[in-house]
Amino acid sequence: MSELLQSERAPDRMGVRPAGRASKPAGAYTRAWRRFKRNPSAMAGLVVLIAIVLFVLLAGVISTYITGFDYSENHLESVLSRPGENGYILGSDGNGRDILTRLAYGGRVSMLVAVLATVTTLLLGGTIGLIAGYAGGFVDSALMRLADVFLSIPALSILILIAALYRPDQYRLSLVIAFVLWPGVSRLLRGEALALRRRDYIEAARAVGAGDARIIGRHLLPNVLPTIIVWSSLVIPAFILTEAALSFLGLGVRSPTPSWGNMLSEAQPFYRSNWTNVFFPGLAIFLTALSVNLVGNGLRDALDPRLEK
Amino acid sequence: MIAFIVRRLLQMIPLLFGITLITFVIINAAGSPFSDLQFDPRVTPADKERIEENLGLNEPLAKRYVIWVSNVLRGDLGYSLINFRPVSDRILGVMANTLILSGLSLLISLLIAVPLGIYAAVHRNSIIDRLVNLTAVAGYAVPTVWLGLLLIILFSVKFSEWGLYSLPVGGVQDLRGGGGFWDRVEHLILPITALVIPQVAVWLFYIRSNMLETIRQDYVRTANAKGLGGRAVLYRHAFRNALIPLVTLLGLSLPDLFAGALIVENIFAYPGMGRLTVSAIGDKDHTMVMGITLVFAFLVIIGNLLADILYAVVDPRIRLD
Numbered sequence: 106m107s108e109l110l111q112s113e114r115a116p117d118r119m120g121v122r123p124a125g126r127a128s129k130p131a132g133a134y135t136r137a138w139r140r141f142k143r144n145p146s147a148m149a150g151l152v153v154l155i156a157i158v159l160f161v162l163l164a165g166v167i168s169t170y171i172t173g174f175d176y177s178e179n180h181l182e183s184v185l186s187r188p189g190e191n192g193y194i195l196g197s198d199g200n201g202r203d204i205l206t207r208l209a210y211g212g213r214v215s216m217l218v219a220v221l222a223t224v225t226t227l228l229l230g231g232t233i234g235l236i237a238g239y240a241g242g243f244v245d246s247a248l249m250r251l252a253d254v255f256l257s258i259p260a261l262s263i264l265i266l267i268a269a270l271y272r273p274d275q276y277r278l279s280l281v282i283a284f285v286l287w288p289g290v291s292r293l294l295r296g297e298a299l300a301l302r303r304r305d306y307i308e309a310a311r312a313v314g315a316g317d318a319r320i321i322g323r324h325l326l327p328n329v330l331p332t333i334i335v336w337s338s339l340v341i342p343a344f345i346l347t348e349a350a351l352s353f354l355g356l357g358v359r360s361p362t363p364s365w366g367n368m369l370s371e372a373q374p375f376y377r378s379n380w381t382n383v384f385f386p387g388l389a390i391f392l393t394a395l396s397v398n399l400v401g402n403g404l405r406d407a408l409d410p411r412l413e414k
Numbered sequence: 415m416i417a418f419i420v421r422r423l424l425q426m427i428p429l430l431f432g433i434t435l436i437t438f439v440i441i442n443a444a445g446s447p448f449s450d451l452q453f454d455p456r457v458t459p460a461d462k463e464r465i466e467e468n469l470g471l472n473e474p475l476a477k478r479y480v481i482w483v484s485n486v487l488r489g490d491l492g493y494s495l496i497n498f499r500p501v502s503d504r505i506l507g508v509m510a511n512t513l514i515l516s517g518l519s520l521l522i523s524l525l526i527a528v529p530l531g532i533y534a535a536v537h538r539n540s541i542i543d544r545l546v547n548l549t550a551v552a553g554y555a556v557p558t559v560w561l562g563l564l565l566i567i568l569f570s571v572k573f574s575e576w577g578l579y580s581l582p583v584g585g586v587q588d589l590r591g592g593g594g595f596w597d598r599v600e601h602l603i604l605p606i607t608a609l610v611i612p613q614v615a616v617w618l619f620y621i622r623s624n625m626l627e628t629i630r631q632d633y634v635r636t637a638n639a640k641g642l643g644g645r646a647v648l649y650r651h652a653f654r655n656a657l658i659p660l661v662t663l664l665g666l667s668l669p670d671l672f673a674g675a676l677i678v679e680n681i682f683a684y685p686g687m688g689r690l691t692v693s694a695i696g697d698k699d700h701t702m703v704m705g706i707t708l709v710f711a712f713l714v715i716i717g718n719l720l721a722d723i724l725y726a727v728v729d730p731r732i733r734l735d
Contacts, residue, residue: 261672354677
């Protein structure tokens, strides 16, 4: 997707262009940001996403000044209050804990899992993919057959298996997700590396004596960066949904630590009397996934220079 | 063609070995399925030892894997560690339910997404196209668990509170003497809806972008230039070519389809393979988990093979060799 981008950026990366960077035309990323700003749905997504991130980061402030509840504070005399009752703005759960406070803290956990899992998956799968595509031959086919094995297992069932047997916390959970879901980005980056490794500027770098590590790090990586950015923005919502699914089955982050997923699963038994307890955590997951998605689609369009007029 | 199928079937063998080996190692690395018995005052350490001895759990990992594989090759998936019923009986007993649920939802998703996606691509930037885009993005972001619970809350709980016609909350049939055709259908409506909405989103996205890509091709422009009517060009030339890549995606979408069914079955207490998976994993029922993994992997691989064959059937340019 980024053919033009690469040929524009290539001389820059190789240091062919002399100093005096101040006068150079706007870089590829500056122009991408200008295109992004003109895309209303992407900007709307960005605004909502920033609002959610602020809500989550300010969890402590919300707890102290707005709700007056701690996230693990049980009030057995006022369990399952409806929104507005007994001083709970969004109601209380089956232990009498404040839903709004838990939503703010829970968002931290859900987003942390999603972002950590994305970074870990990228480090594992991306490295494997780049090496496979760049090396080719036996290394490539061996690594890709391994990827085939993982792609044929329904990922969720193996995730459930590991989560049930080893009960990981939020940090290990992201390692587990990466262990199971690395082949997707591997395939993606392998394809890119395969296409790039015969490019003239890579050959040129090799001709002047650059080693494999330097070529991968300095020449391949910057050119697959747009792909990585777009992939991340599309996979973060998927991982937020994965965390929710695992927590729903009782295998994610465990109470009293809130996550949007385990709030949803704890609210399930009370859906007849307190449907809002199901509604709000799900809504938070939905809005987060939706806004990251809109931003991701905007990034994809903005980083694809073929669309530039 | 025959050579291709034979080679692909042979390639399945190492794949199935890899999948079962990974699962076997993961499940056994967590220790004995009976480790919880040490906290049970009614079970002496000697009893626990004897149970594990009888089930062969004290043998080395490699030996047990070889035994498991040789039994599978003879068509024996073993017995459940929990109730000692044959694993294959349990799986066969619920497999039809899962195949009905996921098959129907895939079919309905395609019936909705193909015409809508093509209409959206042909009428690019129209109101319908914008709505389709919005639906696709929203459907991709909606958590299945939430969607399922909201469907239950609205169509089962609230509808019956409001005195309207309401749908059952779960299961496959009414336990009080139900079981007729309409009863089965009623129990499938909500689970299928929960599966269809996210799937439609994904398919809409692919179909629309494929069709947009195809419309831009030279042969479509040529067909237009030589004066063929809009419809003839769209349906004779563009439509058929736009559908070709979808056949491959159909194969690749199977793991997601089963994953979705797994969640939905657990929300709606629908007795299928997904529910069996979760209960077997919870019970540390090693043989059951291995059996289910094997069956799922087999279905996914066969699905991919069928997709590849279908690919050659719909596109004569593809040569399988």
